[in-house]
Amino acid sequence: MTAITLRQKLAILSDAAKYDASCASSGAAKRNSLKSGGIGSTEGSGICHSYAPDGRCISLLKILLTNFCIYDCSYCINRSSSNVRRARFTVDEVVQLTLDFYKRNYIEGLFLSSGVIRSPDETMGEMVEIARRLREEHRFGGYIHLKTIPECAPELLEKAGRHADRLSINVELPTDEGVNRLAPEKKPETIRISMARLRSKIEEKSEPTMRTKTRERFAPGGQSTQMIIGADASPDATILKSSARLYSSYRLRRVYYSAFSPIPDSSSALPLKNPPLMREHRLYQADWLMRFYGFEQDEILSGRPDGMLDLAVDPKLAWAIGNRAMFPVDVNRADRENLLRVPGLGTRAVGRILDTRRYRRLRLEDVGRLCQSITKVRPFIVAEGWTPGALTDSANLRARLAPAPVQMELF
Amino acid sequence: MAAIARSLPRMTVKLAGQTDLDGWRTAARALAMKGVPADQVGWTIAGNASADLFAGTDHAASEALPGADSTTFTVPRAFVELAETVVCHRDPERFALLYRVLYRLREEPHLMKIGSDTDVRRLEAMAKSVRRDIHKMRAFVRFRRIGGGPDDRHVAWFEPDHFIVEANAPFFVRRFTGMRWTILTPLASADWDGTRLTIGPGATKTDAPSEDDAETLWRTYFASIFNPARLKVKAMQAEMPKRYWRNLPEASLIPDMIRGAEEKAREMVEKQPSEPAPHHAKIQARHWPAPPAGDSTTQDGADARTLAELSRTAESCRRCDLWRDATQTVFGEGPAPARVVFVGEQPGDHEDIAGKPFVGPAGRLLDGVLVEAGVDRDAVYVTNAVKHFKFEPRGKRRIHARPNAGEVKACRWWLDHELALIRPDLAVALGATAAQSLLGKPVAITKLRGQVIVRDDGLRVFLTVHPSYLLRIPDPADRDAEHGRFLADMKAVKALMG
Ligand code: SF4
Numbered sequence: 001m002t003a004i005t006l007r008q009k010l011a012i013l014s015d016a017a018k019y020d021a022s023c024a025s026s027g028a029a030k031r032n033s034l035k036s037g038g039i040g041s042t043e044g045s046g047i048c049h050s051y052a053p054d055g056r057c058i059s060l061l062k063i064l065l066t067n068f069c070i071y072d073c074s075y076c077i078n079r080s081s082s083n084v085r086r087a088r089f090t091v092d093e094v095v096q097l098t099l100d101f102y103k104r105n106y107i108e109g110l111f112l113s114s115g116v117i118r119s120p121d122e123t124m125g126e127m128v129e130i131a132r133r134l135r136e137e138h139r140f141g142g143y144i145h146l147k148t149i150p151e152c153a154p155e156l157l158e159k160a161g162r163h164a165d166r167l168s169i170n171v172e173l174p175t176d177e178g179v180n181r182l183a184p185e186k187k188p189e190t191i192r193i194s195m196a197r198l199r200s201k202i203e204e205k206s207e208p209t210m211r212t213k214t215r216e217r218f219a220p221g222g223q224s225t226q227m228i229i230g231a232d233a234s235p236d237a238t239i240l241k242s243s244a245r246l247y248s249s250y251r252l253r254r255v256y257y258s259a260f261s262p263i264p265d266s267s268s269a270l271p272l273k274n275p276p277l278m279r280e281h282r283l284y285q286a287d288w289l290m291r292f293y294g295f296e297q298d299e300i301l302s303g304r305p306d307g308m309l310d311l312a313v314d315p316k317l318a319w320a321i322g323n324r325a326m327f328p329v330d331v332n333r334a335d336r337e338n339l340l341r342v343p344g345l346g347t348r349a350v351g352r353i354l355d356t357r358r359y360r361r362l363r364l365e366d367v368g369r370l371c372q373s374i375t376k377v378r379p380f381i382v383a384e385g386w387t388p389g390a391l392t393d394s395a396n397l398r399a400r401l402a403p404a405p406v407q408m409e410l411f
Numbered sequence: 412m413a414a415i416a417r418s419l420p421r422m423t424v425k426l427a428g429q430t431d432l433d434g435w436r437t438a439a440r441a442l443a444m445k446g447v448p449a450d451q452v453g454w455t456i457a458g459n460a461s462a463d464l465f466a467g468t469d470h471a472a473s474e475a476l477p478g479a480d481s482t483t484f485t486v487p488r489a490f491v492e493l494a495e496t497v498v499c500h501r502d503p504e505r506f507a508l509l510y511r512v513l514y515r516l517r518e519e520p521h522l523m524k525i526g527s528d529t530d531v532r533r534l535e536a537m538a539k540s541v542r543r544d545i546h547k548m549r550a551f552v553r554f555r556r557i558g559g560g561p562d563d564r565h566v567a568w569f570e571p572d573h574f575i576v577e578a579n580a581p582f583f584v585r586r587f588t589g590m591r592w593t594i595l596t597p598l599a600s601a602d603w604d605g606t607r608l609t610i611g612p613g614a615t616k617t618d619a620p621s622e623d624d625a626e627t628l629w630r631t632y633f634a635s636i637f638n639p640a641r642l643k644v645k646a647m648q649a650e651m652p653k654r655y656w657r658n659l660p661e662a663s664l665i666p667d668m669i670r671g672a673e674e675k676a677r678e679m680v681e682k683q684p685s686e687p688a689p690h691h692a693k694i695q696a697r698h699w700p701a702p703p704a705g706d707s708t709t710q711d712g713a714d715a716r717t718l719a720e721l722s723r724t725a726e727s728c729r730r731c732d733l734w735r736d737a738t739q740t741v742f743g744e745g746p747a748p749a750r751v752v753f754v755g756e757q758p759g760d761h762e763d764i765a766g767k768p769f770v771g772p773a774g775r776l777l778d779g780v781l782v783e784a785g786v787d788r789d790a791v792y793v794t795n796a797v798k799h800f801k802f803e804p805r806g807k808r809r810i811h812a813r814p815n816a817g818e819v820k821a822c823r824w825w826l827d828h829e830l831a832l833i834r835p836d837l838a839v840a841l842g843a844t845a846a847q848s849l850l851g852k853p854v855a856i857t858k859l860r861g862q863v864i865v866r867d868d869g870l871r872v873f874l875t876v877h878p879s880y881l882l883r884i885p886d887p888a889d890r891d892a893e894h895g896r897f898l899a900d901m902k903a904v905k906a907l908m909g
Contacts, residue, residue: 055646
């Protein structure tokens with residue numbers, strides 16, 4: 001067998017990493033290289049340097065250190081029973097690739113995860129060493145996201161947090177039963193306890209220390225997690241309930257939903273079908289409603305006895321159609337909370353409505369100029385010179401507002 | 412030409428360059444203060460022959476306009492910020508539009524807050540377009556390296572929509588401080604030699620290097636990170652419009668990736684699961700050996716002989732549903748045997764995260780009062796009636812929820828076994844839930860507070876409130892009074908301990 005080239009390793013180990021949905025490089029503390037004379041900066045919102053034809057942002061060099069793994073999670077392309085080709089980067093190779101890509105402005109930084117080889121500590125130790133070398137030896141100021149191995153030693157976690165902007169641990173599936181069935185070697189309890197540990201570390205380090213009065217750096221971009229959607233039978237209600245629990249328990253920045261996607265060499269334990277992309281999209285929308293629009297998890301699915309989000313219309317519109325007694329809302333008087341419930345009005349549009357109406361009464365046209373599209377908004381608001389009349393309660397409202405089914409995209 | 416003839420401006424201001432904000436500001440301020448209406452002023456750029464229609468009435472921007480006095484009039488910050496961005500727009504009308512809004516601001520000081528105003532909207536749309544261009548430049552500039560070792564330089568060719576090179580260059584300085592780099596565009600160029608930034612004239616694509624070794628790896632990465640089962644071409648193009656593709660080394664792969672995607676996805680779906688890989692069995696045997704046969708000891712803790720054993724068994728308790736949402740079982744802590752056991756209701760947010768009882772605000776309060784009362788904290792065992800945290804999620808917080816009778820009853824299993832191993836002669840019930848668990852029936856704490864009830868098994872149970880009750884009292888005077896009562900209770904406990 002000939003030795004595997006760097007290019008082949010990169011192909012294998014980025015292919016292995018692509019099922020992780022997160023590529024975010026946002027939320028880091030502001031940082032640049034003016035003082036250090038190195039390279040790298042993070043300035044709040046991350047940058048997507050490219051887009052693949054799957055519509056996903058490419059912001060980070062998202063790779064595995066190795067795809068050898070002692071676990072056998074049936075949804076994962078790297079499970080120990082998979083016949084996928086295996087490879088392993090050296091620490092140097094990852095450091096060099098990150099720097100080479102960064103210097104050409106291909107990426108914002110590195111998102112490193114790994115299969116577990118030999119022991120969790122050994123694997124995590126190498127990941128931490130990569131982050132340390134980038135920061136300390138190469139004065140690298142770009143974004144670093146490390147996927148933490150739940151079973152690793154606390155000292156390693158501490159070091160990881162010192163160098164990384166974000167740490168994450170995947171809960172993998174919405175329920176413990178799902179994990180037990182599809183990832184039998186993983187312990188949901190251990191995953192939860194690791195997330196709890198991360199939360200306490202992040203909180204502890206965000207307090208200035210008694211002695212130096214400065215804050216120690218520890219994962220300023222917080223922690224996030226990912227759930228696979230559609231690999232088990234959990235309905236959306238269960239998924240959103242898990243998210244609400246995770247956000248409140250571990251102060252996560254984000255919960256990512258990853259539609260289960262067929263993998264080469266799949267396991268018989270799993271559905272072989274195209275990934276439920278629309279479902280994934282609706283879950284993200286519902287997640288936003290919980291985080292930014294003041295919706296409770298059980299409200300979002302109140303009108304859905306099967307516990308599944310409506311795939312044809314977005315969850316806010318679905319909620320409004322099911323709760324028409326709350327509408328119409330008067331854009332010239334309603335408070336922020338109620339305006340946020342209006343379909344088609346985002347947080348920005350609501351802010352601008354509140355600003356503008358201090359100086360003039362808003363007509364329907366004005367609202368139209370402040371939001372993306374008035375069609376969805378119209379039946380749910382009263383404005384100067386406009387009442388929706390019977391429109392709000394019309395029987396075919398849903399049909400009218402539901403977008404036409406999307407065609408297969410042609411290129 | 413007809414349109415120009417109809418609104419022929421009386422005067423034209425000549426600006427020093429495409430993004431001459433200072434020149435515009437000086438002239439615009441003077442004109443606005445003189446009350447010159449917007450349709451009377453034309454704006455042009457020096458050396459821009461085609462725009463030089465009104466050469467006869469030039470006012471160089473840097474000259475003070477006659478009659479302008481030095482008093483200034485103020486404009487909202489929002490306008491100044493917007494103007495800084497809008498001057499970078501390539502629309503020749505931008506200076507006139509900015510002046511019109513400036514002029515209107517004299518009479519309509521809140522104009523910038525009127526998001527529905529046509530002029531404001533147009534300015535915002537222009538600013539948005541510029542910001543997007545700035546953002547896309549940060550995203551899509553692709554450096555190519557010339558030379559190697561310490562003398563290497565990185566050069567990029569980029570085609571922006573607007574006059575943004577100068578405004579955007581500091582970003583690249585902050586990011587690539589330790590490199591020597593040049594960004595060439597048709598309109599201007601930016602060069603950083605490691606210490607100094609120079610803005611120069613425009614260039615052509617042939618001035619930039621045409622390849623870089625790293626691109627092979629980058630293209631490999633681009634092709635491999637793509638999931639063909641998730642093809643969403645429109646989403647890609649919305650964010651990475653085709654006009655950028657010609658300067659992106661990875662973009663030439665896109666058409667083939669799209670063409671092959673459906674086929675690849677179908678293959679993955681149709682392919683039958685294969686036999687486990689050869690090394691799988693070995694890994695399983697080494698890392699996940701099956702539990703030895705006969706290891707079917709009861710997992711309910713009934714035969715546990717030490718607290719450590721009992722607590723280990725409780726880790727995987729499923730006697731009620733509370734384990735589902737909580738992080739972990741929070742078992743009791745303290746010496747065994749112990750003279751006295753304090754029983755609370757359930758772990759809270761802090762305890763759930765730390766895995767230890769009484770470490771949150773209520774626990775700290777209890778610790779403080781115990782010290783005041785002279786109770787030796789180390790001689791005391793602390794635990795809860797219910798070992799998992801019950802809560803309602805509210806955004807980033809968890810709101811405590813009271814365990815119901817069924818949950819209290821289910822978890823009493825553990826409390827009973829703890830008591831059996833610790834053999835205390837006194838138990839302190841902190842609050843109604845603890846009392847209910849210890850006595851097996853609901854108890855009116857407010858009525859029986861401070862009393863001792865002796866159980867059938869001889870255990871004395873002292874009744875008092877839960878310390879978290881004190882934390883919830885809003886009025887400081889009331890809180891002090893309650894603190895006093897709680898301290899008195901703890902002194903009574905100390906006396907009972909003998
Ligand atoms: S609350 Fe008690 S009974 Fe219920 S699962 Fe937890 S330890 Fe078991």
